[in-house]
Amino acid sequence: MTVSVVLFTCDLRLHDHPPLRAALDTSDEVVPLFVRDRAVDAAGFAAPNRLAFLTDCLADLDAGLRERGGRLILRSGDLAEEVAKVVAECGADTVHLAADHSAYARRREDRLASVLGPSGCAVQVYDTVSTVVAPGTVLPASSDHFAVFTPYHRHWARQTMRIPLAAPRKVNVPEGIGSEPLPARRDITGVSPGLARGGETQARARLTSWLRSGADAYEEGHDDLAGDRTSRLSPHLHFGTLSPVECVQRALRKGGSGAEAFVRQLAWRDFHRQVLAARPRAAHENYRSQHDRWRTADAAREDIEAWQEGRTGYPVIDAAMRQLRHEGWMHNRGRLLTACFLTKTLYVDWRVGAEHFLSLLVDGDVANNQLNWQWSAGTGTDTRPNRVLNPVTQAKRYDPDGTYTCRWVPELAGLEAPYVHEPWKLPGLERAAIGDYPDPIVDLADGLARFKRARGRA
Numbered sequence: 035m036t037v038s039v040v041l042f043t044c045d046l047r048l049h050d051h052p053p054l055r056a057a058l059d060t061s062d063e064v065v066p067l068f069v070r071d072r073a074v075d076a077a078g079f080a081a082p083n084r085l086a087f088l089t090d091c092l093a094d095l096d097a098g099l100r101e102r103g104g105r106l107i108l109r110s111g112d113l114a115e116e117v118a119k120v121v122a123e124c125g126a127d128t129v130h131l132a133a134d135h136s137a138y139a140r141r142r143e144d145r146l147a148s149v150l151g152p153s154g155c156a157v158q159v160y161d162t163v164s165t166v167v168a169p170g171t172v173l174p175a176s177s178d179h180f181a182v183f184t185p186y187h188r189h190w191a192r193q194t195m196r197i198p199l200a201a202p203r204k205v206n207v208p209e210g211i212g213s214e215p216l217p218a219r220r221d222i223t224g225v226s227p228g229l230a231r232g233g234e235t236q237a238r239a240r241l242t243s244w245l246r247s248g249a250d251a252y253e254e255g256h257d258d259l260a261g262d263r264t265s266r267l268s269p270h271l272h273f274g275t276l277s278p279v280e281c282v283q284r285a286l287r288k289g290g291s292g293a294e295a296f297v298r299q300l301a302w303r304d305f306h307r308q309v310l311a312a313r314p315r316a317a318h319e320n321y322r323s324q325h326d327r328w329r330t331a332d333a334a335r336e337d338i339e340a341w342q343e344g345r346t347g348y349p350v351i352d353a354a355m356r357q358l359r360h361e362g363w364m365h366n367r368g369r370l371l372t373a374c375f376l377t378k379t380l381y382v383d384w385r386v387g388a389e390h391f392l393s394l395l396v397d398g399d400v401a402n403n404q405l406n407w408q409w410s411a412g413t414g415t416d417t418r419p420n421r422v423l424n425p426v427t428q429a430k431r432y433d434p435d436g437t438y439t440c441r442w443v444p445e446l447a448g449l450e451a452p453y454v455h456e457p458w459k460l461p462g463l464e465r466a467a468i469g470d471y472p473d474p475i476v477d478l479a480d481g482l483a484r485f486k487r488a489r490g491r492a
Contacts, residue, residue, distance in 0.1 A: 036061045037124045037208055041117060041131040041146075042068045042106075043139075045163050045274035046091040047234040048098045050198040052160045053130035054205075063208045065124050066099055068092060069117065070110040073138070082224035083362035083396045087232035089217045091273050094233025096216060104205030107213040113142060114149040121155050124208050128156045132163030132274070135307045136400050137314035165304050166278045167193050169311035179312035180305065181415055187301045198280040226362035229396060230269065237270035241281065245288050252292035257367045259350070260437035264366060265296060268397035271303065278303065306401040309415065317404045318385070320413040324489060328383035337380045340475050341372070342390055344443070347474035349455055350429035351375050353442035360442075362396040367432050373410035374423040379481035381488060384411035412489075420489055422482055429455040445471040 038061035040054050046068075048054065057064045074080055096106035109116040117129060129150060133139075147157045161168035172189040173179065180186035219225070230236075244265045255263035270276040278300055285293040310316055320326075331338065340346050344355035354368030364372070369391075376387045388407040392398040408414025412421070433439055436454030440447045445468050446454050453460055458473050486492040 035063055035208075037063045037065065037126045039065045039067050039117065039120055039124070039126045039129045041129055042066065042095070043132060043274075044134055044272070045132040046088075046095050047237070047275050047277065048095070048102075048201040049234065049238070050277035050280045051201075052163055052196075052199065053132055053158070054202065055199050056158065056160070057128070057130045058202055058205065060128070063124075063206045064104070065107055065120060065126065065207060065211055066095075066104060066205065067107045067109065067117065067120055068095075069113045070108070071113045072111055073113065077138070079392070079398070081393050081395075081398060082222055083226050083229050083394060084398060085217075086219045086222045086225045086229055087269060087273065087362075087396045089219045089222065090232030090236070091234070091275055092216050094235050094275075098201070098234065099205055099207075102202060102205045104207040105213070106216070107207075107211050108216060110214060114145045117146060118149050118153070120211065121150060121153060124211055126155055128158055130158045130160065133159045133161045133168065134164060135169050135311040136317070140314075162196060162279060164274055164278065165307055166190075166195060166282050166300060167304050169304075169308035172308075179308050181309070182417060183302065183305050183415065186305050186308070187298065190301045190304060195279055195283060198277060198283060226360055226394065226396075228361040230266070230361070230363070232269065232273060232275065232396075234275040237267070237275035240265075240270070241267060241276060241284065245284060245293070249285065249288055249292045249296060250290055253295040254292075256295065257432050259353075259365055259367055259433040259439075260435075260441070262365065266363070268399075268402075269363065271300075272397040272399045303402060306405040309405055310401040316408065316414070317400050321405070321408050321415065322413055322419070324413055324419060326381075326383075326411075326413070326488060329381050331383075331386065334380060334382050337475055338376075338382060338386060340472070341376055341380065341382075341387075345472050346375070347458065347472045348375065348425045349436075349439045349443050349446055349457065350433060351425050353439045356442040358391070358394050362394055364395070365438075367428070369406065370410060371423055371425055371428055373407055375425055377407075377411040378422045378485045379425075379476060379478065381481070381484055384408060384413065420486075420491060422485065424478060426455050426478070443471070445469055 038057035040057045099105050143159055150157060167190050248263060251263050255261050271278060282297050282300055285297050344352035346352055351372055354364055354372050358364040373387055376382050377384050384407045388404050391403055405414055409416045412419030436451050439454055446457060457468055
C-alpha cells in the first residue's frame with residue numbers, strides 16, 4: 035500500500051484542491067493533515083478572530099472528509115517535526131502541499147524538504163491553489179515583478195487558467211494515525227461578537243448566493259458603505275475554503291460588468307502576492323521610501339487610541355473602526371478611509387495601523403493587509419503617493435444619507451445629512467443632545483498641512 039500526506043495550510047477545502055487530487059491519484063491511502071504551527075502563534079498571527087474562524091474551517095473540512103470515508107488528522111507543534119512524525123507513522127513517500135508566497139512559507143517549504151530528505155520522503159508543492167496566477171508567471175521586461183497594477187492586470191487576464199477540480203468521492207485514510215481533538219470556537223476568548231462562520235460549506239453557499247443575487251450590482255455598488263454589496267468572500271479566500279481559480283471561472287461564466295469588476299479584485303489579490311514574493315521585506319519595510327519621519331507612538335498615543343476605539347470625531351472613520359471591532363471585518367472603502375486618515379491626516383506610521391488590523395481582521399492576510407496599508411500610506415505601489423482622502427467628502431459620496439455611519443455610531447442616530455457627517459457644525463443645543471460623541475481630534479486642514487510639510491510639498 036502506498037501512502038501520501040496532504041498538508042493543509044491556507045487551502046482548507048475539498049473542491050479544486052490540486053495537492054489532494056495528486057495524492058489520491060498516486061497513492062492507495064492519504065493522510066489529510068493540519069498542523070497548528072507553533073511558529074505562527076509565536077509570530078503573533080494567532081488572533082482570536084482568525085482562530086475562531088479556523089475552528090469552523092477545520093470542523094467543516096473534517097466533516098467533508100468523513101462523508102468520504104476519511105478524517106482530518108490534527109497535530110500541534112513545530113510544523114516540520116510534526117509532519118515528519120506523521121510520515122514515520124504511516125510510511126508516506128510524499129508530502130503534498132499548496133504553495134504560499136510569504137518569506138515564512140518559503141522557509142517552511144525549505145525546512146520540510148530538509149527534515150524529510152533523509153527519510154526519502156519527497157515534498158511536492160503546487161502553484162495556483164491559493165492564487166489564480168502564480169507569482170513569477172508574468173514578468174515585465176526589466177524586473178522580477180510588476181510594480182504597477184494596470185500592466186500586471188493586462189498580462190494576468192491573458193493567462194490560461196487551469197480547470198477547477200471536483201471534490202473527491204472517496205478518501206482512504208490509514209488506520210492508527212493519532213489525532214488531537216478538533217478545537218471548538220466556544221473555547222476561544224476575545225472573539226468579535228459579529229464574526230461570521232467559517233468553513234467550505236459556508237463559503238460555497240455564499241459564493242453561489244452572491245453570484246446569483248449580488249454580482250450584478252457590484253461594479254456600481256461595491257463602494258456603497260450602507261449597501262454592503264461586496265462579496266464578503268475575503269475570509270474564505272484567506273483560509274482557502276474557496277478556490278480563487280474557481281471564483282474567477284464561475285464569475286466569468288456569470289458574465290456582466292459586476293462579475294468582471296469582481297475578477298479584477300481577485301487580480302489585485304494576485305498582484306499583491308507577486309509583489310510580496312519578490313520583495314518579502316515589504317511586509318515590514320517601506321516598498322518605496324518617502325523619507326517619512328512619522329510621529330512617534332508616544333507623541334501620537336492619544337490619537338492612535340482614539341482611532342482604534344472609533345472616537346476620532348469623524349463619524350465615517352469611527353463607524354468603520356467600530357465595524358472592525360464588532361465583526362472582525364471592514365468594508366473595503368472603510369479600510370481605505372481609515373488607513374489614509376491614520377497615515378496622512380494623523381501622520382502615524384502605517385505599521386501601527388497594519389498591526390491593529392491584523393489583531394482583528396478575520397481575513398488578516400500579510401500580502402493584502404501590509405501592501406494595502408502601504409498603498410494608503412503612499413509608501414507602496416500607489417502611483418499617486420501623496421493623495422489624501424477627505425473623510426467628510428468621502429462619507430457624503432459613499433454614505434450620503436448616513437445609514438452606514440448611524441448603524442455603527444448610534445450616538446448620531448436621528449441626525450440628518452449633512453450633519454451626520456459633520457456633527458461639530460450642529461447648533462449648540464443640538465450638538466449637546468448627541469452626548470459624549472467627541473469633537474474632531476484634528477482639523478483636516480491642519481492634518482493636510484502637516485502631511486504636506488512632512489513630504490516636502492508645503
